[in-house]
Amino acid sequence: MFVRMIAKAFLRQWKKMLMIAFTIALGSSLATAMLSVMMDVEDKMNQELKAYGANITVVPKSTSVISDLYDVGDENISGNYLKEDELGKIKTIFWAFNIVDYTPFISTQVSLDSGNTATLTGTWFNHHMDLPTGEALDAGIASLRSWWTVDGEWLDEQSDGSSECAMVGSSLAKKEGLSAGDMIHVTGSKEEKNLKVVGVFDSGGEEDDLIYVTVDTAQALGGLEGKIDSIEVSALTTPDNELAQKAARDPSSLSVSQYETWYCTAYVSSICYQIEEVVTDSVASAVRQVADSEGQILNKTELLMILITILSMVGAALGICNLVTASVMERSQEIGLMKAIGAHNPAITGLVLTEVLCTALIGGVIGFYAGIGFAQIIGHSVFSASIQIRPMVVPVVAVLVGLVTLIGSIPAIRMLLNLRPTEVLHGR
Amino acid sequence: MSLLELKNVSKVYGNLHALDHVSLKVEKGEWLAIMGPSGSGKSTMMNIIGALDKATEGEILLDGEDISRKNARALTDIRRDKIGLIFQQFHLVSYLTAVENVMLAQYYHSLPDEKEALEALERVGLADRAKHYPSQLSGGEQQRVCVARALINYPEIILADEPTGNLDEANEEIVVELFRKLHLEGTTLIVVTHNPEVAEVAQRTIVLRNGRVDHEMINENFTGKIKHITLQ
Ligand SMILES: Nc1ncnc2c1ncn2[C@@H]1O[C@H](COP(=O)(O)OP(=O)(O)OP(=O)(O)O)[C@@H](O)[C@H]1O
Ligand SMILES: [Mg+2]
Numbered sequence: 051m052f053v054r055m056i057a058k059a060f061l062r063q064w065k066k067m068l069m070i071a072f073t074i075a076l077g078s079s080l081a082t083a084m085l086s087v088m089m090d091v092e093d094k095m096n097q098e099l100k101a102y103g104a105n106i107t108v109v110p111k112s113t114s115v116i117s118d119l120y121d122v123g124d125e126n127i128s129g130n131y132l133k134e135d136e137l138g139k140i141k142t143i144f145w146a147f148n149i150v151d152y153t154p155f156i157s158t159q160v161s162l163d164s165g166n167t168a169t170l171t172g173t174w175f176n177h178h179m180d181l182p183t184g185e186a187l188d189a190g191i192a193s194l195r196s197w198w199t200v201d202g203e204w205l206d207e208q209s210d211g212s213s214e215c216a217m218v219g220s221s222l223a224k225k226e227g228l229s230a231g232d233m234i235h236v237t238g239s240k241e242e243k244n245l246k247v248v249g250v251f252d253s254g255g256e257e258d259d260l261i262y263v264t265v266d267t268a269q270a271l272g273g274l275e276g277k278i279d280s281i282e283v284s285a286l287t288t289p290d291n292e293l294a295q296k297a298a299r300d301p302s303s304l305s306v307s308q309y310e311t312w313y314c315t316a317y318v319s320s321i322c323y324q325i326e327e328v329v330t331d332s333v334a335s336a337v338r339q340v341a342d343s344e345g346q347i348l349n350k351t352e353l354l355m356i357l358i359t360i361l362s363m364v365g366a367a368l369g370i371c372n373l374v375t376a377s378v379m380e381r382s383q384e385i386g387l388m389k390a391i392g393a394h395n396p397a398i399t400g401l402v403l404t405e406v407l408c409t410a411l412i413g414g415v416i417g418f419y420a421g422i423g424f425a426q427i428i429g430h431s432v433f434s435a436s437i438q439i440r441p442m443v444v445p446v447v448a449v450l451v452g453l454v455t456l457i458g459s460i461p462a463i464r465m466l467l468n469l470r471p472t473e474v475l476h477g478r
Numbered sequence: 479m480s481l482l483e484l485k486n487v488s489k490v491y492g493n494l495h496a497l498d499h500v501s502l503k504v505e506k507g508e509w510l511a512i513m514g515p516s517g518s519g520k521s522t523m524m525n526i527i528g529a530l531d532k533a534t535e536g537e538i539l540l541d542g543e544d545i546s547r548k549n550a551r552a553l554t555d556i557r558r559d560k561i562g563l564i565f566q567q568f569h570l571v572s573y574l575t576a577v578e579n580v581m582l583a584q585y586y587h588s589l590p591d592e593k594e595a596l597e598a599l600e601r602v603g604l605a606d607r608a609k610h611y612p613s614q615l616s617g618g619e620q621q622r623v624c625v626a627r628a629l630i631n632y633p634e635i636i637l638a639d640e641p642t643g644n645l646d647e648a649n650e651e652i653v654v655e656l657f658r659k660l661h662l663e664g665t666t667l668i669v670v671t672h673n674p675e676v677a678e679v680a681q682r683t684i685v686l687r688n689g690r691v692d693h694e695m696i697n698e699n700f701t702g703k704i705k706h707i708t709l710q
Contacts, residue, residue: 051581051592055574061571169529387569390530391627393586415492472525475565476639 056405060212063377067409071371073105073419074413077366080420082443084355084362086423089427089440091351093130106322106335108281119287122407131156131277132332134265140283148316152283153177153190156265158272168222170236170261172268175217191262194284195253202230202249205262213267216245221256222251222339236261239273283325283334286317289349294319298336363454370458374406385466386474395467402466403459410455419449479542481506481634481666484525487536487546489522489689496522498689499536504635509657509667510606511677514686520670521639523686524553527668528561541634562628564638566619570612576623577608580630587631588616598626602656618649625656635666642676654679 060067110130137154142148153174160170174190181187192204205215218228228234232247244265251257269275290298297304297312298319304312312320322334378385386397422439429437482504489497496519504510512520524582526538529545530553538546545556556567557563572578580598581590599608602622612620621641628636638657654676657667669680677683683695 051585053580054578055582058573058578098564141656207621383569384571388582390528390557390563391586392547392554393581393629394554397586470531472530475530475567475569476521 052401052404055401056408057400059405060096060408062407063380066377066380067405070370070406071416072411073090073366073369073373073412074410074451074455075417077362077369077389077454078414078417078447079421079424080362081359082418082447083424083428084359085443086422086425086444087168087447088355088359090201090425090429091348091355091433092438096270103411104438105287105318105337106139106285106325106334107324107337108283108329108332109279111331113280113333118205130331131274131279132281132329134269134276134278134312136329137278137281138179140189140281140325141179143324143328143344144313145285145321146181146183146326148286148321150284150286150415151187151189151193152281153194154265154278154279156272156279158238158268158273158274160238160261160271162226162237163235164226166225168215168236169259170238170260170263170268170379171265172265174265175207175212175262177207193263194282195257198251198253199249200249202247202474205248207263207264213264214244215248217251217262218247219260219262220250220252222261223247227281234261236271239275240273241271243267243271267437270311279328283321285318285321285347286316287389290314290317290319290477293317297323359450361471363450366451367454370406370410370455371461374402374459374462375465378402378466382469382474385469389469390471390475398466399463402462403456405474406455406459407452410451414448414451415450418444464470480504480539481541482538483537484487484523484527485537485539487523487526487533487538488634489526489531490534495689496536496593497526497531497533500686500689502667502684502691505666506634507661507664508682509680510669511680511683512670512686513674513677513683514666514692515673518686518688520686524637524639524668524670527635528563529556530563534606554616559631560634562631562633562636564621564624564636565644566640567623568617570620570643571625572612573702575609575611575616576604576619576626579599579612580627581625583627583630595626595630595690598630599623602619602626603627603652615701616649617645618652621645621649622656625660626654629660629665633665635668638667638669640670641670641674642671649658650676 097322110132112130121325132154134154140149140152141147157169157171161167176188177190179187179189200217205212205217216234218234223229228250229248230247234245236243236245245261245267269277273442273478293304293308293312294315294317297317301309301312301323313324318336322336325334326332336450356380385398425437425439429435480503482702484500484502486499486501486641487497487565488495500523512523514520520553523533526533530709533546536546536686537564539543540560545553548556550561563706571582576581577595577599581592581594582593584590596605599605602625604622604626607615612623615623619646624641642653645653650673651699657669658679661667667680671677678697681700683697687695
């Protein structure tokens, strides 16, 4: 009987129910899209923010002191190096998951056949790492320098003969008359090599004077086996607060519990500290502006999306409120009659709520799928990547839609409870 | 003990006494008509007897139980278990068929039973219209569905507020005939009417004026016999 009544009430009020379903579909599609984007956004933001380059640089201790004192820039004049075999440890620190990318650099001077000298730097391009956690990471400048425009191709470390390849900066290439596909002969302090120029890159900066090769190639040419000049790390960080600033000045000034909190929060200073713990005689320092803004952009984007979600839900609740109230008003005689023949308030409330919740379910499901579509549109237009829908979105949207429907129905339910049969049954 | 007894019942709206210290006794199986000019308090009285509304003062004893101080929930139970209501405007649920409308009362009472609901429709002569919707039924037929709905849970008392107010003479006669049948079966009936013809078939008529019982008439020639009208 209950089912029959619901079904028939539905059929009779299909227009209103359609409107309710539509309202809910709209709300749930927005919520789905925003939540999906939000939950997926950290990864997307990472990819996006990697374009700003590294936010932590790691150099040997003495180099750090000299460059602080004399501001000599990038050149390694101290003769101090980091150890190449310690690179993997960076992915084992407490905040390993927040380390989204990193790459080592080792530079040496080479002379070219034209008689000019140039700086040749070994680095990772798309260095494949299988992590102890079971994840895999392709780290290197292919992603850390994603804004480069490359004429030709990126050097692919996975391909055979990658150690015979090089990428040349656009200024140097112009000076030497090189273009993608040419061969170049370089003489280092230890060896000489013929390298194939696979790509000419334009970084828009000082790097345009460099030759980039794999780490092995650079080490062999300069006789620097196992040595690394510096490491650039791109890490996802929490914006600094007072505690983080205090810790950045001197971690030993913290109390034990402050230290715990700090160590276990992804502040850029605690990540730096943890990197220093695993890389011998190193100094890790934040490129502060970028690190802070990353966290802030993330927070602001999430805030915006939460706001949109809340607004869409409030909008849906208001819409539902109107529609359900109208529906109850239209049926006031019927409801009065049910009360008159002995229906208790919960029975009638249950009937109306079941109708509305069924409608909400239909609308919610339609909206959910539409929302997945929206999320993809947002993903492609804002992040140029598809959004992966997290399973978490389903229960969250379901709960939101349920709550909004119930809250939106409150005025109608109150009206229904206060409705007195004598007022509607005698046609006054 | 009377089935229903009103003791000094008043209903006051602001300073208007819709019912003014009314006392009344109705015996089990009695057929009572209530008449009176418009605004005299007939519907007000029916609502109070029918547990749809509360009196401002006074006692209402139904089956020896004072219902005047009960809360809304208890009053709903009383309506469901003891009262059958019939209205001038029928109030059938438009998207349910005749038999479903009868079953609705069963649903809120206990369990819907289609067979029993069909039997009730048969008693009012509408067995073949069971699957029709209210909009496909004439006014008289709709009111007979309402009678079936009022009967279905075997109420102590059936209250009809101007049941024939929207009906033509032929249908009025059919409904009155149904009442006579119910009376013969022992049902207690209270019928509000403007129509003397409907009142004069009852055993007793009370006339209200300005919220008071103005006078009472006993039908001397009351026979209770069924006139020979074939339903439909
Ligand atoms: N909810 C209310 N609020 C205020 N006054 C009311 C209310 N209900 C009824 N009244 C007043 O109480 C008086 C009695 O009304 P009631 O409906 O009982 O009259 P009635 O005898 O049924 O009239 P009719 O024959 O026109 O149906 C009327 O004056 C009416 O205006
Ligand atoms: Mg009336």
